Amino acid sequence: MIKSSFTYNEEFILEAQKKHKSANQLRKPFLIAGIAVIVLLIPIAIFMFSLDAIGMGVSILGFLLVVVGSLCYEKWSVRRSLRRSPYINDEVTITFSDEHFEVSTPISQTSLSWKVFTKAQEFPDGLLLFHGDHIINWIPSASLIRCDIEDLRHFLKSKIQDYQHITN
Known part of the structure; x- marks a missing residue:
């Protein structure tokens, strides 16, 4: 059992x-386009002010x-919503068993079947399920108890069909 x-x-x-976000392949082109629009609009705004087109x-x-x-x-918004969360600063323990993915906190316990998981993405410092x-x-890789990422990788590949390595 992995924890x-x-x-x-x-x-x-x-x-x-x-x-x-970094694993989303469509995000980068939109981010680059957004930065390009910002870079182009700043000089246009300055030019409009120089022409006394204040409104534009x-x-x-x-x-x-x-x-x-x-x-x-x-x-x-994330910071604001977390302040109201009953789980904030709780210790979370995840147990990976053959039957379930189990999440335990001091105030709750949830068990999910492996059929729920559609994809796993491995990063250099952890995994997204x-x-x-x-x-x-x-x-996070640092959160693993008495096992390493190799053990978890092998286990998850047997449970989740779509397993990807992300090198960002």
């Missing part, structure tokens, strides 16, 4: 989201503020 134990806190959740310049700057603000909003496209479990 993992970690503290469920802000740092843990932000790291899990970061891994989930303010509109462009407003749009830029919305785009940049949306990037900051995500981290803020997916149930569907948007529900994930992040398992």
Whole structure:
């Protein structure tokens, strides 16, 4: 039986989201396009102000503020929602058995069949387990108890058909 134990806190959740985003292949082109739009719109806004087209310049700057603000909003909303979570700063123990994926905290216990998991992605510092496209479990390598990532990799490959290595 393989076990993992970690503290469920802000740092843990932000790291899990970061891994989930980095594994999304469509995210990079959109991110590059977004940065290109921002870089192009800043000089256009400055040019509009120099032509005394204040309304157009303010509109462009407003749009830029919305785009940049949306990037900051995500981290803020995660931090805000975690403050209200009953699980914040709880010690989480995950047990990988032949029958189930079991998550235990001081206030709850959940057991999932391996059939629930649709994909696993291995990163240099841990594993993301997916149930569907948007529900994930992040398992940091450092959280493994009395086993190493090789043991967990071998076990998960026998349980989850779509197993990928991510080298980001």
